[in-house]
Amino acid sequence: MAGSAQDYASEVKPTWCPGCGNYGILNALRQALIQVGLAPHQVFIVSGIGCGSKLPDYIHANGFMTLHGRPLPIATGARLANPGLKVITVHGDGDSMGLGMGHFIHAARRNIEIVDLIQNNQIYGLTKGQYSPTSDPGFVTSTSPEGALEAAANPVALALAAGGTFVARGFAGDPRHLADLIAAAIQHKGYALVEILQPCVTFNRKNTYDWYRKRVYQLEDTGHDPGDRVAAFQKALEWEERIPLGLFYQTRRPTYEEQVSVLQAGPLATRPLEKLTPAQVDNLRAEFM
């Protein structure tokens, strides 16, 4: 029984700044969940730490606001315990591309069925404006006085390289299109990345709504074939002048859960927890005799 906008409404008012891209992301996520027909109790949103990671408070669904950089392994544990839950991770660029970079690569390799929403505003917002792994080179902030000295991390390219089976990018300024992307991600069997470009209206004066609007374009308007991984890589490298949005790549390979034999009999979480049978006990004891 699908949820309605009312079902997903939370009493808690977001603490985000007026104009923050997170409003669009919240809006799009809610639309997507309604679109695919999920009810709040079927959804589990796991976030990290940051402005965007407060999202679970602002939507009525199961949620867990965890640790900086760690939503993916926590979500993975939840999936392995109960693949009946639709698990969505929500975290920023600092969380996913900084501290959590390792877990991100492994989640993509693992093809664990998680929708991974990365709120990329190319800055650290909640801690007030330091640069981020996705900041453009040369971006000056309090912790990058000479400008960011490193190449920017590229979530789309990294996910492709790690074997990601659904790799997409959306824009918080176009929540309708983003909602469709998220809906497709929810329905994808496997790890599904949706990198979401969003401005930080308070701290990032470079990558503003206008800056993005001048550059973004839809991949589907160019006849891009999302089944072509090499083409997807090429598109992933576009950034400075033109920024592709939409589905870069999608394929189907067995998910992690599908390959774990024990899970084929159903989720561990919904099985009754019982003591070992006498036969099982005898077998175990015999191993040591």
Add this chain to the structure above:
Amino acid sequence: MAYVITGLCVRDGSCAEVCPVECIVPGPEGDPQWGMAYFINPDDCIECGACANECPSNAIFPEDEVPEEYKEWIAKNRAFYEEGPGYSAR
């Protein structure tokens, strides 16, 4: 719950400039029915409050905070997009 532009609007336009999803459109200048204000599309509004923040005449409210005397503007904002010119007026 979308934001609503009420009759306090002075056609300043800052709201439209800051709207992240570009869902605020001015009514055509001089038009007797729509010319007096800008209008927010309630279906596309993401409730970010940027417009209300910017408005010099405090004409914008979240729907459940619209003062009694301006409540008719809730329907009017929607009507602009359903019956009126909508985005084509931009």
Add this chain to the structure above:
Amino acid sequence: MTIVNDMTFQIAGAAGQGVESSGAGFAEALAKGGLHLFGLQDYMSRIRGGLNFFQIRVHERPLYAHQEAVHLLLPLNEEALEGCRAQVVKGGGIIYDENLKVDRRILAGQGYTPMPVPLVEIAREHGERVMANTAALGAAAGVVEYSYERLADVIRQNFRRKGGEVVAANLRVARAAYLYARERYAADFEWKLAEVPGAPRRMVLSGNQAFALGAVAGGCRFIAAYPMTPATSIIEWMARHEQQLGLVTKHAEDEIAAICMAIGANFAGVRAMAATSGGGFSLMVEALGLAGMCEVPLVLFEAQRGGPSTGLPTRTEQSDLLFVLHASQGEFPRLVLAPGTVEECFECGWRAFNLAEKYQTPVIVLSDQLLASSLRTIEVEALDFDRVVIDRGKLLGQEELDALTGPYKRHLLTDDGLSPRAVPGHPKAVYATASDEHDELGRISEEMNNRRKMVQKRMKKLETARQEIAPPTCYGPAEAAVVLVGWGSTYGVLREAVDRLNGQARLVHFRDLWPFPAQAAAEALRGGRLLVVENNYTGQFRRLLQSETCLQVDHTLSRYDGRPFSVDDILTRVQELGV
């Protein structure tokens, strides 16, 4: 004169020579004959070379500790002979391949009984060169005139998977070596081993194996871990039993992922654990606080080893106690258990999961390399599967969930601090929670009064949990001049010391460490001079005991060289006290 059924074997060699597998095989053969044993493994952190040994102490009565003196040494190379010779008693035997560069006259001159045997030749003649270790074991059995049949049983069992040919060859090799050694050396060798007729079948297992058994008996169905000595065997054992027991294991990308997966799995309603050693625990510290803050049940198994940093990866120590007690920022309730024997490891296995779910908080189980990997024979009933209880605390069942009204409060304030717990998936119990301070509904809150109540609520759980804590175990006479005080794996050696000290000392042993059983401790420790014995330099348990009870600890005995205490270490120290 012969000494029957009271001796220690030691097989020693370079890593890669099969010390462990041979030792384990011999131990099995002895256990099958109804003998008790204590198996001590000593190995280096390398795959080839170096010096590893496997010591098997044998007796008719149950054993709880190793002994330093060796009666029959089987060195597989010259370095092993050099390295281990000093432990051999006067008259003790040394079985070695004839071709090793060993001067038997020197050995004899030093008081040992050299027993060269053409092990490699026998292996080649009756089987293959690689079976030289089987020859060594055959020779050892021959020298002590132990039943060849028991050794043969083990050979058949262990090599069965390699096919009838291999089994037959190994049997021929073992038999030939057995006869060779017996003919030449048995008559003059004091120590003998004889089967005990009518003895019950017993189990031989390590602390890690016992803990794993207890855990699965107690409903653990998910483990995440990163390989780290000496905890790796837990996930490896569970991985071999996935299909049999319906459990899921995950070798995670790092320890942080491991603990996070365990937390996610517990959140979703499956009894889950993570297993590691000190270095891995260090990485897990932040997430430990997450579990405490969000009231997620969690069992964390930490098998200590020599620290700090990489330290002594394959050696034992008890130096993470205070770290584990205080780890992670801020304050939240945790339980810390430190089983002292194989039997206690089993019980701890299932008990830990009950405690974690009842108190909705992390439970840390401390073991160490000694307890993790040393082997003991125990009676089959000693691992009491019947007594296992699965108690999920205030976990809401289907009916209770169906009956819920209003918004579900995951962190409902209650008298005992424990909230009714729903796992995600039921339409009437949809909730979010946060690692930030939060209100009853799990929403982020910085409000002052709420904060106070939440801190009190969480810490109240610790008070409620006190009722679960076992008092220290006492062993020995009701009163004695010296009180040996220990925790965790030192139980065995301290117990034997008490036996040997004939009334001079008694033992008070702690296996539940937090909440600390202060009152029970004070009572148990009354009377006699306290000697705290622990495998660390700074006296961590002594400090804990003093701060929790205000008792004055008179004396300490520390060992921090990566080796376990010997009974002699204890006896010597007690003599020094001059009581």
